[in-house]
Amino acid sequence: MVQDRFGPPDTLKPTDIDRPEPGTGQVLVRVHAASVNPYDWHMLRGDPYAARLTGGVGLTRPKSRVAGIDAAGRVEATGPGVSGLRPGDEVLGFCPGAFAEYTVTTADLLVPKPPNLTFEQAAAVPMGAVTALRGIHTVGGVRAGHRILINGAGGGVGTFAVQLAAAADAEVTAVCSTRNTDLARSLGAAHVIDYTREDFTASRPATTSSWTTWATTRYAHSAAPSPRRAPWWPTAAAPRAMSSARWPRC
Structure with missing residues (x-):
């Protein structure tokens, strides 16, 4: 789900984008489930306006085209310097760009998914x-x-x-x-x-x-x-x- 401007939910649209590649200390996660938080609502609207001045949200348009932060899925690949995680591992955590099939995040923002949780349940945990x-x-x-x-x-x-x-x-x-x-x-x-x-x-x-x-x-x-x-x-x-x-x- 891609967003090219701030606004209501109808600014979101499904679009094909390139799969991200993990860099040093990063993990590529195949997303099985993502959850929606008030955080995502604020990012969608670019609200409060003061947040735009900090540089993290974007001034006139979203800094990140793909929204979402909470996700659960499987490790698809790891970048250099990542230890303790390997392809196939089930994880949950903070994954910027979670509203996509794949997202890249840093390894320290992920933890193993408890086996007694479904991906949907796990995605509701992080934030x-x-x-x-x-x-x-x-x-x-x-x-x-x-x-x-x-x-x-x-x-x-x-x-x-x-x-x-x-x-x-x-x-x-x-x-x-x-x-x-x-x-x-x-x-x-x-x-x-x-x-x-x-x-x-x-x-x-x-x-x-x-x-x-x-x-x-x-x-x-x-x-x-x-x-x-x-x-x-x-x-x-x-x-x-x-x-x-x-x-x-x-």
Whole structure:
């Protein structure tokens, strides 16, 4: 799927392009499945506009014609200097240009695909899980005995955040919509608040820490936390190298 200008989804079109070749430290991946994140929506629109000035997105047109970042597939070939991966290996990770049959990425942005996951399931892991991992463990320092409120618990990042916090033996309060309340409980939330029926910002439970997976209008009206509570932490950016992160058990 190629994009030659910023705009709505109809700017995307299927096109034949040359297969990329891996360079030093790079891996050619044959994509079996790719997932869509808010990141891809921003790249599609070139939004926010300030991001265009950084050079990573492109100023007047997309810097990369092929979108997508999260993928799962098989290693097709490796470039010089790559060790630990070989053709045929099943992998998942950050793969710029994931909305194509083949994509090239650096070896440190890939990890082996767990055999109990399908390619479709694995493709949904990278950005959501690593963002949650950094937010819960690296930034939040959540551990046993903590009480944590997760706003946006029914989303891609939120569902991983609930599982990671619960796995750390923290007491999780999940905030989500009605349709996701049962899901949040099944993932390990001890308490669930349906934000369509209750304003958690007006009567949120005492927590060791609070964490939101996405900035929302409702969150914007939140009162400042009291000294007894840790500050609200925004979603952390994905790490440069996935191999340095502890992956959640799938």
